Amino acid sequence: MPDAVTTPRVVACRQRRRRRRVPQAALLLAPSFLIVSIFVYVFIAYTVGVALSSNWKPGKADFSTTDPLYANFDALINNGRFQADLRNTVVFTLFFLTLSVVAGFFLAVLVHNLLWARGFFRGLFLLPYALSFIATGVVWRWLFNPESGINLLLRTSGVSSAYQHLTGHALQPDWTSSPVVVGDVSSLLERIIPGGHIIQVQLGIPLALVAVVLAASWQLMGFAMAMFLAGLASIPEDVREASMIDGASGPRYYVSVVIPLLRPFALTTVVILTHVALKMFDLIYAMSGSGIGFATDMPGIFVYETMFKALQYNIGAAASLVMLVLVTLVVVPYLARRGPQETA
């Protein structure tokens, strides 16, 4: 039967069709290829030019380079504010990912196992994701205002005074107004790493970031939940039954069966949320600004102010390239890993 199909005529016909398909595919891909290459890759190349320039201005595109070539990046590394921004990015990303992925997973398990009103709760937890970061930033700013919001709740509910009985001081955190950095390891690093003396900031966890992490996780855990719900729905009922028969029930079923099966979904969620965290700008800009001593500053805010307030376009471009590299470090390995599997 197969021999009958692949007669020379059929093969020739297929080849013709394939040959005809090549220019068609090229034609269809050309616009997006052109647009992507101009608006992404040409502009990245342009930004590299600006980042290496000594005095590029919008009205006077002067690409003469600095001497040495890396001078703008050198200035960036020695900038205490940018150091604080990188510290904040790392701390924020770690805590935000952990909280939103773990909370998203538990919400998904909860919603998945609901016997009624599943759609309602799915919508309820996903709703914050639909809101704009600016809107939620303003709301959380007032919730974390030391005079109102959460602290008021702690006071009127009696939690604050109960805490006072136990520890001697009232439970009224400063939230985003806190200048405290805990777990500072910078002096340790200075001793270990040669050239560690360029570190000008306390390398620890700024407490003000805790409030920002809570707000960001609240907004994006619904997204993580949706991803995990999709994953849970893809696990066939027979798998559950089979594991039940094998004696894996309750928590054991989740730990040994569900979590391993959800791993690809978790990976996708983590990559998407990491790139959100690395590019975080609007939520923090509306919620706390740079914070006391740059406790809640982010590279995005640094780029914006360096370019359009300080008018140092070259330093701003250099900082934006550092952000690009950070995102690339996360996204490219993910894409490279996914590619072959999908074609297989």
Added chain:
Amino acid sequence: MSRKQVATAIVAVGLAALGASVASSSPNKGAAAGGKLEVFSWWTSGSENAALQQLFKATKQANPEIQIVNAAVAGGAGTNAKQVLATRLGGGDIPETWQTHPGGELADYVAQGVLEPLDSLYAVNGWRKTVPAALIKSMTYNGHIYAVLVNTHRANVVWYNKALFKRAGVTLGPSTTWAKLAGVATSLKGKGITPLCLGDKDIWTAGQLLEEMIVGQVGASGWTGLLNGSVKWSSPQVAAVVGHFNTALGWTNSDHKSQDWAGAVGLLASGKCAMNVMGDWAYGELKVKWKQVDGKDFGYTIIGNPSTFVTVGDAFVVGKGSKNPAAAQAWAKAIMSPQAQLAFNRLKGSAPVRSDVNVSSYGPYQRGAAKVLAKGVKVPSLIHGQASVKASVGQAYSDAVTLLEANHDAGKFGTAMDAAIAAGK
């Protein structure tokens, strides 16, 4: 549909979209030869827009054939507008006129070669005689003048709530010193009143508080020296003021990091705290939004010499290579007219830059401010980008104050500022 048809359809849709985009962009280009005047600013809030309309009105009266296009961009105290403008300048799409600050920001445009010098306008209209010399100087680069100022706000004002002062039994005259302020603060605290209102979610308000404290202490000549590098920010004089600033931060409302400047003015008006160091845009906020009466509900004083005026002006420039240079020149002339300046500043709450404008119809605060602007000593505000130093110095100052709020270290602050001034010359 066959594949061929699909491909044809896609190409057709693509061509149609291309045609539509060409069609939509052509009217702008075609009409440029007419009397279009594009005014680029960041005045979008209620009172600001009302004031801007007065400038439009004056221009239309003098030039009925001009069509004004209001290209205002909201947000970020002008930073968003500057971002849009930078893109347009980069693409060679130059507006006829745009808003800027005299000082580092203006100098940056001059260096890019995108401005027309306005020497002949100044000469023909005799503006050099009516605009204070210090303001002329702030707009002059390489011997040419590049902008016209529509207003000047005063940055170094201490506003206070009269009812709270009465309750604490304290008073302040037309000028004050740090020692007096500290005494007043102690009395206020004794009555359980928060002495200082601050809303430094955006760091410039704290930067302004420190700036006005430094100007009040070192005086106009000392401030000029700090800006040009002849006086060191690491000097004991400045370090002492920084110490006072650290003390003053302890007098503030506990939610100061969640409030903005307008929020702090609101706290003052509603009696939550007693004093606020803010530019006289707070005057409009107190009067219009909070219905407060000048002299009855609130008072004001100056730290240091009362004839020192820390300037925050808004200027307009004429773009080089715009489509309608004649309209831009007509705009500059119209907004410098005494009538336009009078009408604009009445709504904006600032002082006209022309010393020959009759301000007798203004309220007492604005009359006083206009008088000091005409006769007093003018120094530029650094935090508001008015000083003749690179814009990066202003940013370095903001950053240094941000760190100061966390570490309270006058030494580090001084070193950082000395380095910034040296790098920003």
